[in-house]
Amino acid sequence: MSVIRPYRVLEADQLVLGPWKDISGGVIEESTRFQVGVDLQIHCQVDLDLFKANYSLFNDEAPTLASQSLEWVVEWFSSKTKLGGVTSRTAVSNQSQILNVTLPGDLIGDRIEITRKVILSSDVTIDFALAPRRKGSIVWSDEFQFRIEGVGGQMPITFISFEENGLNRNAVWTIDISKPDSLTEESFDEPFPEHLRILLNSGSPMSRQIAAATSLEDPAIVFILRTLARDSLAAMIDLATAESFDSGRRYATGTLGHQLSTALKLAGISNVEEFRSRSYMAQMALIQGAVYR
Amino acid sequence: MTLRYVYPRLDQRSLRLNLERFRDDFSGSPDLIYKFVSASPLAPDRIAHNAVGVERIPTDQLDAHRSALTTIATNHGFPRIRSDFSAYDRETSYYLTNELRIYPSDAGSQDVWAHFNSWLCPHLVAWRWPLTERTLNSEDVKGFERFGLGPRWFHRNQMGRLWWRGFVLNDAYWSSEIGEDQLTAILERPSIGRSPLLARTIAEAWLPFKSASGSEALMRDAVQRIRLLLPVYALHSLDADSMKTIVDEAFAESISFLARSPKGRRRN
Numbered sequence: 142m143s144v145i146r147p148y149r150v151l152e153a154d155q156l157v158l159g160p161w162k163d164i165s166g167g168v169i170e171e172s173t174r175f176q177v178g179v180d181l182q183i184h185c186q187v188d189l190d191l192f193k194a195n196y197s198l199f200n201d202e203a204p205t206l207a208s209q210s211l212e213w214v215v216e217w218f219s220s221k222t223k224l225g226g227v228t229s230r231t232a233v234s235n236q237s238q239i240l241n242v243t244l245p246g247d248l249i250g251d252r253i254e255i256t257r258k259v260i261l262s263s264d265v266t267i268d269f270a271l272a273p274r275r276k277g278s279i280v281w282s283d284e285f286q287f288r289i290e291g292v293g294g295q296m297p298i299t300f301i302s303f304e305e306n307g308l309n310r311n312a313v314w315t316i317d318i319s320k321p322d323s324l325t326e327e328s329f330d331e332p333f334p335e336h337l338r339i340l341l342n343s344g345s346p347m348s349r350q351i352a353a354a355t356s357l358e359d360p361a362i363v364f365i366l367r368t369l370a371r372d373s374l375a376a377m378i379d380l381a382t383a384e385s386f387d388s389g390r391r392y393a394t395g396t397l398g399h400q401l402s403t404a405l406k407l408a409g410i411s412n413v414e415e416f417r418s419r420s421y422m423a424q425m426a427l428i429q430g431a432v433y434r
Numbered sequence: 435m436t437l438r439y440v441y442p443r444l445d446q447r448s449l450r451l452n453l454e455r456f457r458d459d460f461s462g463s464p465d466l467i468y469k470f471v472s473a474s475p476l477a478p479d480r481i482a483h484n485a486v487g488v489e490r491i492p493t494d495q496l497d498a499h500r501s502a503l504t505t506i507a508t509n510h511g512f513p514r515i516r517s518d519f520s521a522y523d524r525e526t527s528y529y530l531t532n533e534l535r536i537y538p539s540d541a542g543s544q545d546v547w548a549h550f551n552s553w554l555c556p557h558l559v560a561w562r563w564p565l566t567e568r569t570l571n572s573e574d575v576k577g578f579e580r581f582g583l584g585p586r587w588f589h590r591n592q593m594g595r596l597w598w599r600g601f602v603l604n605d606a607y608w609s610s611e612i613g614e615d616q617l618t619a620i621l622e623r624p625s626i627g628r629s630p631l632l633a634r635t636i637a638e639a640w641l642p643f644k645s646a647s648g649s650e651a652l653m654r655d656a657v658q659r660i661r662l663l664l665p666v667y668a669l670h671s672l673d674a675d676s677m678k679t680i681v682d683e684a685f686a687e688s689i690s691f692l693a694r695s696p697k698g699r700r701r702n
Contacts, residue, residue, distance in 0.1 A: 144665040214671040221542035225628035250539040277667040325585040
């Protein structure tokens, strides 16, 4: 959504912006690894043409005003803690600059929004009516999002005693959909492992056999794993048929939405509505077919 | 550096099972729930932690937290029925924010507070938010959002919301008379609540008007004005003095607007 501001802002040709990179220099695409409590360091390169900026913002009435009154700031926001802050401020210069950003490791989780802005660092006095004047006025900004923690696509597995937890004591496994009561449109942007997990019955010999398996050549193990894969896929497709899931949207890697979209593709389901209208047996046949393909 | 901990997590299925038990076996009675949880182990095998290599809270400290929080509640009348919990909430918030030593990133997890609200201190949640007849007779447990169920868990669950209030507002919550309506206006707006400095500045700007008539409308109108400024001014990037100037201006505009416009007052 574009913002109409009551003053002049920078034009696209006055800026050259590099991508955000991690500490190893790799470009951050949609996600990056992270450890709780350890600060996360990222950086990017930026170039601002001060000559053009001066003309654009201040109508060239004060030729050095842009270099004296503009600064880069980088703000962050974490969807998990719903906290944000300012992590970097640098006076603009006419040369390439590196914006180094340190995100506080104890305050961040899940989806991170990074907003780099060019703002006025002090109040400006100038005759030009359309010039930005007030300290803090945003004359340019862009936003980048990526995810940390829980980026893996593997289904988390937990061993528990089914008997002690009110589950069928004879079952080998069950697929736990953790938050069926809490599903909203935003849930599908959350890390996948927070929503689905495989529970293995610690009281079942077959469950222990799965955990101890070192080879996938044993036909008995292959059969069990395929059945488990079928049940996992069925659980994911069941979630994908929720009203709040948008099967046409592109979700970020590692999210529940992304995992469910992948599951639909794997099962060859292009139309969720049509799938819903099928009988239970027809649905299971399609899922079974996908697992054995 | 202060040692900090990650806390146990209780998955949503187990949370639901616990809540069904509190409802069906104990009719939501804080006393009976307390007896039940006091006799249950604090580290059942189903409880997981964040899968990272940082220090986990020891069981004896969890036990100490339960005792301390129960003592605070007892000083405020637990388990007797009360109507005003404002002082209790503030004292509990102070304890949680200063004593838990939890990573804020861990405190952003629904499952962490599910454990706190339904395993460590469910008796206090059931006392603070007595279960209604409707909830007790309900087929499902959707009414249990104070324990951490439901899409609004972040702002609704009892212990988590008190921890966050303390973390964001500090003394602006603990030592002030800011009310529930004002806290909602500030903390449930991600664009405002994301910045502890901005949240405190707004709370402090409102406090001089707390006894004035229309003070609730004032907070709502001023917050609306401040939110409209965010796309234009990098408010979060300003120093405390500059931020205070802008917030004070927003309150002054609201006062002027509400004074001359009864319509505007109704709109809020």
